[in-house]
Each structure stands twice: as C-alpha cells, then as structure tokens.
Amino acid sequence: MRPAHPGEILQNELWEIGLSSEALACELGVLAQLVTSILEGRQAVSADTAMRLARLFGTTPKMWLNLQQIRNKVELTIRQRNKEEVVA
Numbered sequence: 378m379r380p381a382h383p384g385e386i387l388q389n390e391l392w393e394i395g396l397s398s399e400a401l402a403c404e405l406g407v408l409a410q411l412v413t414s415i416l417e418g419r420q421a422v423s424a425d426t427a428m429r430l431a432r433l434f435g436t437t438p439k440m441w442l443n444l445q446q447i448r449n450k451v452e453l454t455i456r457q458r459n460k461e462e463v464v465a
Contacts, residue, residue, distance in 0.1 A: 379451055382418040383444040390434060391416075405429040421445050 391401060398416055402409040407429065414420035422430070427441035 379455070380447050381444075382448050383422045383441055384415040384418045384420075386444060387430070388416050401433075404433055421449070 387401075391398065396404075398412045399409050402412040405412070405426070407426065411420060411426070415422060415426070422441050422445045424438065424442065427438040427445075430436065430441050431438045
C-alpha cells in the first residue's frame with residue numbers, strides 16, 4: 378500500500394476549510410498550476426513550498442517534507458522491485 382502523496386493530504390485540508398486551489402495558490406504566492414500539480418500528485422513538495430504550506434497551516438516545513446520523503450522512498454522501492462522482476 379502506497380502512502381498518500383502530500384497533495385492528497387493537502388486536498389483534504391482544503392476541503393475541510395473550504396479553500397479552492399486557486400485561493401491556496403494566492404495565499405501561498407505561487408502559480409495555481411503548481412498547486413494543481415501537487416494536488417494531483419504530479420509534483421513533489423519542494424522545500425520552498427513546504428515552508429509556505431507550514432506558514433499557512435501552522436505546521437512545520439519538516440512535516441510536509443517528511444510526507445514527501447516517505448512517498449519517494451516507497452515509490453523507489455516499488456520501482457526497484459518491478460525492475461528486479463523484469464530482470465529475473
């Protein structure tokens with residue numbers, strides 16, 4: 378089972394507070410396209426974005442980066458496993 382992408386968690390937060398992705402982009406001072414890409418799981422959360430999210434949601438940048446790192450590690454493990462299965 379894959380851990381949630383930080384974008385999924387962010388999507389839940391937005392839903393709970395009734396904030397649109399466009400409004401979030403404005404609050405964060407980033408392009409709406411970046412927010413949409415993160416929410417859809419196509420873009421990783423960078424250190425800069427983690428700092429902006431932490432400031433807005435009262436969390437820490439480390440929380441957002443840890444979520445991304447966990448997701449990255451699992452994705453890497455899955456890719457390595459799939460590659461080994463193809464070779465075998």
